[in-house]
Structure formats: C-alpha cells, structure tokens
Amino acid sequence: MSEMIKEREVEREVEIKIDDVCMSFKDNNSNDVQALNRINLAIKKGEFIALLGPSGCGKTTLLRTIADLLEPTSGKVRISGMTPKEIRLQQKFGIVFQNPVLFEWRTVKKNVELPLEIMYWSKVERKKQADRMLELVGLTKFADHYPKQLSGGMQQRVGIARAFGIKPNILLMDEPFSALDEFTKEKLHDDLLKIWRETNKTVIFVTHNIQEAVYLSDKVCVLSPHPGRLSAVVEIDLPRPRTIGMKDSIQFTELVAKVRNSFEGGSL
Numbered sequence: 347m348s349e350m351i352k353e354r355e356v357e358r359e360v361e362i363k364i365d366d367v368c369m370s371f372k373d374n375n376s377n378d379v380q381a382l383n384r385i386n387l388a389i390k391k392g393e394f395i396a397l398l399g400p401s402g403c404g405k406t407t408l409l410r411t412i413a414d415l416l417e418p419t420s421g422k423v424r425i426s427g428m429t430p431k432e433i434r435l436q437q438k439f440g441i442v443f444q445n446p447v448l449f450e451w452r453t454v455k456k457n458v459e460l461p462l463e464i465m466y467w468s469k470v471e472r473k474k475q476a477d478r479m480l481e482l483v484g485l486t487k488f489a490d491h492y493p494k495q496l497s498g499g500m501q502q503r504v505g506i507a508r509a510f511g512i513k514p515n516i517l518l519m520d521e522p523f524s525a526l527d528e529f530t531k532e533k534l535h536d537d538l539l540k541i542w543r544e545t546n547k548t549v550i551f552v553t554h555n556i557q558e559a560v561y562l563s564d565k566v567c568v569l570s571p572h573p574g575r576l577s578a579v580v581e582i583d584l585p586r587p588r589t590i591g592m593k594d595s596i597q598f599t600e601l602v603a604k605v606r607n608s609f610e611g612g613s614l
C-alpha cells in the first residue's frame with residue numbers, strides 16, 4: 347500500500363513526460379535528417395532544466411515539440427497528462443526567444459500587457475500585472491519608454507516580463523541570452539533565478555553554453571547530434587540560491603567537466 351502511495355506521489359511530481367520522441371525532417375535533397383532520436387525525459391514541476399548541446403543537435407526541435415509548435419514523427423509528449431496542444435490552448439506556456447520580438451510602436455508596459463489583452467484580462471488587472479512584472483525585472487522606471495530606447499539586455503528583460511506575466515505553468519526559453527555581452531548575461535542569470543524562485547515555474551532553457559547551463563539548472567540534459575539524442579542528464583547539486591562566486595568553486599568546475607565529458611561526438 348505504502349509503495350502504491352509512493353508511486354503515485356512520484357507520478358504526481360512529474361509534469362512533462364517525453365516518451366520515445368523521434369523527429370525527422372527532409373533536407374534539400376529529400377534525405378531524412380533525424381533531428382531527434384528516441385528522446386525519453388521526465389521533467390518535474392518547478393524544475394529548472396537546461397537543454398544543452400552544439401548547433402544542430404535538436405535542442406530547438408525538442409523545445410518546439412513540447413510547445414506544440416511541431417508534431418513529433420513518433421513518440422509522445424504529455425504535460426500534466428494532457429497533450430501539448432491542450433496546454434497551448436490553455437495558454438500555459440510562456441515562451442522567450444533569442445530575439446525578444448517587441449512591438450516598436452508600443453511602450454514597454456504596453457508590450458508586457460499585449461498577451462494579457464489577447465487573453466481578455468481587464469484593463470485594471472492588465473496594468474497591475476504589467477507593473478508587478480516590470481518591478482520584478484527592474485524596469486519600472488522604463489515603463490513608458492519605447493523598445494528602441496532600451497539596450498539589448500533591457501529588451502530581453504521586457505520579453506521575460508511579458509512571458510512570466512501571463513502566469514504560465516511552463517516557461518520555454520530558446521537561447522534567450524546568447525546575443526548579449528557577458529556582463530549583461532550574468533546579471534540576467536541572477537534576475538531570472540530570482541523570478542523563477544518567486545514564481546515557482548517549470549523552466550526549460552535551451553543553450554549551448556556549458557557554464558550557463560550548470561549555473562542556472564537543477565538538471566542539464568546533454569544532447570548530441572547526428573542523430574539528435576539525449577547523451578546524459580547531469581544533476582546539478584550546487585546549493586541555491588546560486589551566487590556568482592560559486593563559479594570559482596571546485597564543485598562548479600567539476601560539474602562543468604562532468605557535463606562536457608558526457609557529450610558524445612566531439613567538443614562543445
């Protein structure tokens with residue numbers, strides 16, 4: 347009996363279940379490209395997961411499969427027992443891309459409010475939520491500015507505020523900081539971890555930077571190319587909250603080496 351209860355508890359904890367997912371594309375010569383080969387992964391509610399690997403190993407394809415932007419060739423994804431499409435229609439995904447895709451003619455605040463308008467939030471609630479999110483990302487003073495008046499890092503913060511603003515269950519981030527300089531990136535890492543701690547969302551973060559993956563995540567899922575496959579899942583047991591000084595610790599260096607060594611087929 348207790349075993350059964352335990353099993354059910356474990357089952358309840360898992361939010362995203364990826365079972366034997368394969369994805370093939372045709373290249374220009376009509377040859378099959380196997381972007382994903384039999385991916386199996388269980389992601390728990392509230393976890394911070396990194397999908398790490400070199401260009402072409404299928405990170406974006408896997409993220410898009412979870413987000414219902416792509417249908418796998420075979421296998422299935424279930425999120426809290428539902429299909430990705432059902433979750434998408436319930437607007438439970440927040441998505442942040444490498445480029446924040448802001449509307450130039452809308453102020454920062456109006457950009458954050460946009461998805462809430464589409465979701466028919468009332469004007470009062472929209473304003474309240476946008477104010478709260480801008481405070482969380484440290485942009486309150488820039489609420490009435492236009493995107494062009496902001497630096498790249500600040501624009502990406504607007505994108506993060508907008509994605510968290512809709513109160514998603516799952517935040518999907520596709521190399522959100524790869525175009526930013528190291529200083530801005532480090533600051534945004536800590537900001538993101540703070541928001542994640544405060545909002546307790548499940549985050550799936552695509553990157554090809556090992557240090558970034560180790561610093562942010564609970565688990566690093568290492569993908570290798572040709573065909574795109576999951577080589578390893580490395581648990582990151584660095585204490586939280588993470589602080590920049592941890593990057594100089596032996597534990598951090600060892601974890602980076604462990605992740606690097608679990609990559610198959612070359613160097614990252």
Ligand SMILES: Nc1ncnc2c1ncn2[C@@H]1O[C@H](COP(=O)(O)OP(=O)(O)OP(=O)(O)O)[C@@H](O)[C@H]1O
Pocket residue numbers: 371372373379380381399400401402403404405406407408554574
């Ligand atoms: N729509 C598509 N049509 C054809 N091939 C595709 C398509 N999307 C992805 N691929 C191929 O699938 C493989 C995996 O691509 P994917 O973009 O998922 O990799 P990635 O790890 O995210 O790479 P990057 O870091 O460069 O974004 C690559 O070989 C890519 O060329």
